[in-house]
Amino acid sequence: MIVIIGLIAWRASGVWLALFSVITMTLIGLLGLWQDSMTTLAMVLSSVIFCAIAGVPLGIIAGRSDRFEGFMRPVLDAMQTTPAFVYLVPIVMLFSVGNVAGVLATIIFAVPPIIRLTSLGIRQVHPELVEAAQAFGATDWQVLKRVQVPLAMPTILAGLNQTIMMALSMVVIAALIGAGGLGSPVILGLNTLDIGEAVIGGLSIVLMAIVLDRITQSMAKKR
Amino acid sequence: MDVDDKIIVKNLYKIFGPNPDKAMTLLGQGLEKTEIFERTGMTVGVNNANFTIRSGEIFVIMGLSGSGKSTIVRMLNRLIEPTAGEVIVDGRDVVRMSHDELLKFRLHSMSMVFQSFALMPHMTVLENAAFGLELAGIEADKRRTRAMEALAQVGLEGWEDSSPAQLSGGMQQRVGLARGLAVDPEILLMDEAFSALDPLIRTEMQDELLKLQEQDKRTIVFISHDLDEALRIGDRIAIMEGGRVVQVGTPEEILQNPADDYVRAFFRGVDPTNVISAGDIVRDTHPTLIKTKVGSLRAAQELLSNSEHDHLYVLDAKRRFLGVVSSDSLREAIAEHAKDNPIDLAFIKDARAINTADSMQDILPEVASRNWPIPVVDTDNHYRGVVSKNRFLKTLHRTEERLDEQQGEMNAA
Numbered sequence: 001m002i003v004i005i006g007l008i009a010w011r012a013s014g015v016w017l018a019l020f021s022v023i024t025m026t027l028i029g030l031l032g033l034w035q036d037s038m039t040t041l042a043m044v045l046s047s048v049i050f051c052a053i054a055g056v057p058l059g060i061i062a063g064r065s066d067r068f069e070g071f072m073r074p075v076l077d078a079m080q081t082t083p084a085f086v087y088l089v090p091i092v093m094l095f096s097v098g099n100v101a102g103v104l105a106t107i108i109f110a111v112p113p114i115i116r117l118t119s120l121g122i123r124q125v126h127p128e129l130v131e132a133a134q135a136f137g138a139t140d141w142q143v144l145k146r147v148q149v150p151l152a153m154p155t156i157l158a159g160l161n162q163t164i165m166m167a168l169s170m171v172v173i174a175a176l177i178g179a180g181g182l183g184s185p186v187i188l189g190l191n192t193l194d195i196g197e198a199v200i201g202g203l204s205i206v207l208m209a210i211v212l213d214r215i216t217q218s219m220a221k222k223r
Numbered sequence: 224m225d226v227d228d229k230i231i232v233k234n235l236y237k238i239f240g241p242n243p244d245k246a247m248t249l250l251g252q253g254l255e256k257t258e259i260f261e262r263t264g265m266t267v268g269v270n271n272a273n274f275t276i277r278s279g280e281i282f283v284i285m286g287l288s289g290s291g292k293s294t295i296v297r298m299l300n301r302l303i304e305p306t307a308g309e310v311i312v313d314g315r316d317v318v319r320m321s322h323d324e325l326l327k328f329r330l331h332s333m334s335m336v337f338q339s340f341a342l343m344p345h346m347t348v349l350e351n352a353a354f355g356l357e358l359a360g361i362e363a364d365k366r367r368t369r370a371m372e373a374l375a376q377v378g379l380e381g382w383e384d385s386s387p388a389q390l391s392g393g394m395q396q397r398v399g400l401a402r403g404l405a406v407d408p409e410i411l412l413m414d415e416a417f418s419a420l421d422p423l424i425r426t427e428m429q430d431e432l433l434k435l436q437e438q439d440k441r442t443i444v445f446i447s448h449d450l451d452e453a454l455r456i457g458d459r460i461a462i463m464e465g466g467r468v469v470q471v472g473t474p475e476e477i478l479q480n481p482a483d484d485y486v487r488a489f490f491r492g493v494d495p496t497n498v499i500s501a502g503d504i505v506r507d508t509h510p511t512l513i514k515t516k517v518g519s520l521r522a523a524q525e526l527l528s529n530s531e532h533d534h535l536y537v538l539d540a541k542r543r544f545l546g547v548v549s550s551d552s553l554r555e556a557i558a559e560h561a562k563d564n565p566i567d568l569a570f571i572k573d574a575r576a577i578n579t580a581d582s583m584q585d586i587l588p589e590v591a592s593r594n595w596p597i598p599v600v601d602t603d604n605h606y607r608g609v610v611s612k613n614r615f616l617k618t619l620h621r622t623e624e625r626l627d628e629q630q631g632e633m634n635a636a
Contacts, residue, residue: 137330
């Protein structure tokens with residue numbers, strides 16, 4: 001697994017990031033949290049993949065329609081500002097405790113940035129470029145595929161990066177409703193007032209965040 | 224409809240705002256643009272435009288910013304939806320086309336060049352040039368060949384793989400032009416295409432455009448706010464003010480006969496001798512002699528003695544210009560030779576004809592240095608008449624008087 005992460009980092013950026021990722025992940029392993037960190041990685045990635053699948057199309061629609069954007073904005077605001085504990089209760093009631101509920105809560109919290117930034121990216125495409133494509137007979141779909149999405153890509157990837165960070169920040173709260181992962185040592189430490197345990201968990205989350213952030217950012221830069 | 228008419232614009236209106244019908248009613252009641260804006264908050268972009276663009280000509284639409292010229296050109300391909308009116312291209316009304324028909328029409332019949340170039344920054348120069356072909360679903364090989372040809376036409380060989388950002392402004396607009404040419408459209412819309420370029424490059428691009436136009440004749444609709452540009456490249460010019468088309472005509476027609484003060488103000492400061500050509504002031508006042516087999520000195524002498532003029536212009540059976548004879552040269556020739564000799568003996572030696580397209584500036588030295596009216600021929604060498612010193616000076620005097628008048632009005636105001 002360390003090797004795979006190292007390879008991805010190497011492909012995305014270069015030798016230095018690969019080396020940094022490998023050392024960081026080994027460090028987490030030495031802290032004795034390897035299992036938990038893999039659970040967290042799996043949860044984060046699955047929520048982020050879902051966020052991307054749902055968020056990018058929603059963002060594109062919002063980017064092309066002022067009405068949809070007007071409708072989405074308060075919804076997104078609510079999703080980002082409502083304290084997670086408020087929607088944890090119904091989620092737990094519906095899905096009981098465990099990883100599924102954790103992923104769901106993460107999605108609600110993490111999907112807004114990718115929608116917002118996709119919409120922003122589409123809107124930032126120079127209107128003249130869209131007009132030029134239309135003047136040459138492009139259909140709406142062609143305008144989207146050949147002009148708007150490629151030009152919005154850096155912004156969309158920045159949104160993806162933000163979504164990953166938000167997902168990681170939900171790890172502790174997800175652990176509260178029984179999802180495993182790096183959140184559990186933190187919660188455990190909190191309950192038993194074991195400062196060392198909590199710090200180790202927190203440190204691992206931060207290290208993992210740094211690795212994921214650097215990898216996705218250099219992916220965005222490469223485009 | 225004339226066969227030559229490519230685009231006919233009829234009663235075209237564009238109202239910007241939430242309730243165009245209301246503004247249209249007010250326009251029908253004869254209200255002005257400013258009044259309508261005050262009463263309804265809606266802007267009249269184009270107000271009852273009517274003109275015809277002929278096949279193969281460069282038609283310049285000129286006006287200051289806000290005069291509606293960019294709106295009009297966008298209504299020709301419906302990037303902006305007209306509020307009312309017709310745009311008939313080759314007999315088909317663009318305004319009534321379905322969405323699919325419109326896309327097809329844009330793909331194949333009309334392409335556009337933009338002021339801001341509007342090149343796709345994420346594509347190479349070649350991909351940009353091939354963009355229209357790609358949208359039309361042409362296969363990769365063919366569109367590469369076609370795009371390379373178009374790039375070669377605008378002098379950009381060797382730059383195919385660069386990105387547009389690496390090119391200078393002038394070169395970027397060449398790519399824009401190549402993109403427009405690659406789809407081989409019958410109509411090319413150019414929206415202030417050269418306005419963003421610096422003057423030297425602009426002139427170069429204008430020449431380039433004229434050269435391309437000579438190779439294959441397209442119908443070009445060119446938007447400009449630059450009068451010099453309009454006069455340089457325009458076969459005909461439409462002048463717009465506040466959404467209205469004020470006057471349509473050739474540069475000479477408009478210069479010699481401006482429709483109103485606005486047009487006159489536009490042309491203030493233009494040197495008329497650059498615009499008015501020999502063809503505009505030519506008069507067929509002098510006697511001509513068709514030289515058949517026997518065109519003799521005697522015939523010429525008779526013709527001249529019956530005429531009030533001193534010069535005789537000799538043409539062949541197809542009215543092509545051959546030479547000039549004066550009463551003096553005729554007398555000398557008769558003194559040396561018999562009267563039955565061919566007329567060629569009496570030709571004035573340095574007499575040469577000027578072309579109808581030459582400007583007054585070009586023909587000035589010739590007119591001033593000769594003491595006979597200068598013969599004018601068209602491009603097929605057919606004789607059209609003469610330009611005399613008198614006629615030249617009168618024209619100059621008249622246009623100058625008009626300029627002085629305007630200057631006077633300006634000072635008074």
